[in-house]
């Protein structure tokens with residue numbers, strides 16, 4: 303069984319199962335992450351957001367899911383770069399003239415480039431918030447007599463800087479284009495395709511994952527940046 | 532019409548190649564793309580030059596030999612056609628057309644525009660068959676097959692092994708071809724006994740030949756002259772998972 307499993311995940315199709323499973327898991331994570339972060343828009347000086355971020359940092363179940371999430375991100379990145387390298391090797395000499403615009407979408411041809419932009423974003427993002435929350439020197443706030451790390455003011459301060467807001471907006475475009483192809487592609491990689499359901503999956507990928515979710519994420523830094531002007 | 536051709540010339544797999552430019556002053560728009568090459572080769576031979584090597588056989592869109600990457604697209608600007616079925620009326624007077632061979636490490640160049648596609652044969656040899664003991668021919672209708680399944684299997688069987696899917700794929704992946712060859716048997720009752728073994732062996736052979744991975748860009752389906760559908764790739768993805776679990 304062990305050898306069967308390693309054989310499976312060494313094959314081109316098996317590696318795509320890993321890509322799809324990790325990618326689609328990250329998509330569900332994105333939804334949960336967005337719903338939580340929308341509390342930034344509550345006009346309460348950050349009370350709801352700070353309670354939420356303390357809950358996320360301390361709840362054992364959330365912590366476990368977070369570690370699964372990190373593992374999937376790593377798997378997705380490593381597998382993605384491995385596949386991209388293999389694909390280059392499959393065509394050592396390229397064409398002098400290529401016209402792929404009529405046969406495939408730009409996103410589908412640039413998944414590794416888009417992924418690399420997302421990776422740069424993730425590093426900055428984790429440094430500013432995850433690392434600070436865990437190891438940094440956080441400001442403290444008091445809510446109903448108890449003291450909490452004041453994540454809200456850290457976020458607001460970061461988002462008020464125009465360069466930071468700009469990085470977010472660019473990165474959310476990258477996520478949008480990555481998922482414009484990626485969400486539906488993940489289902490195809492797992493063999494889930496049906497003439498009735500596949501168009502619905504593609505629409506969900508386009509309208510929810512490529513447009514609405516990145517737009518709402520981008521709205522947060524834009525809102526705080528404009529507020530600070 | 533006047534056509535300028537930039538054609539990839541390469542003596543063999545070991546020497547590097549380059550583009551040569553040829554001008555044809557009087558091309559008829561009723562010529563097929565290959566007939567234009569016949570005219571050009573005729574002229575080259577008359578001048579004592581080396582003619583351009585290219586593959587062709589049936590010239591009616593059914594053998595899959597005529598591999599040419601024309602102006603950045605497999606088999607040229609039309610979808611659903613082979614090079615032999617492409618006519619010069621789809622180009623304009625004065626056009627410059629770039630013609631290259633299929634490029635993939637699994638399809639080494641033999642000469643000029645001719646590539647070695649025997650990797651496809653080896654993938655089929657790995658499992659693209661049904662083992663039956665010979666004996667009397669069985670009556671064709673003795674095994675009932677739902678019409679819809681028969682139609683889908685027939686659609687998969689329409690693949691002519693031309694390699695346009697590999698040529699057009701940004702990863703040089705052979706998934707469309709292999710999935711067509713897996714599906715045409717997986718959809719029929721006669722293909723069931725070897726169904727799991729077949730998909731495993733053929734995917735393994737595909738990987739060994741050095742084709743790329745599938746990113747689901749869908750370019751293969753658009754450029755395939757026989758309209759082979761991505762449905763078959765999804766079916767192969769399912770079958771491969773099942774075969775690894777049960778087999």
Ligand code: HEM
Nearest residue numbers: 321322325326328329382413414417421484487488491746
């Ligand atoms: C961290 C940096 C990331 C990198 C380097 C990366 C890289 C890639 C690459 C190269 C592919 C294409 C694989 C292929 O089909 O050959 C891909 C597919 C995909 N990615 Fe990412 N990605 C990243 C982040 C993300 C994130 C954050 C999400 C989701 C929120 C995501 C979701 C997906 C999905 C759903 C697919 C489609 C899987 C498939 O085609 O089967 N990726 N990624």
Ligand code: SF4
Nearest residue numbers: 690691693694696755
């Ligand atoms: S799947 Fe289509 S493009 Fe690929 S070899 Fe078969 S006929 Fe040619």
Ligand code: FES
Nearest residue numbers: 590594595597615
């Ligand atoms: S020569 Fe047979 S398909 Fe073109």
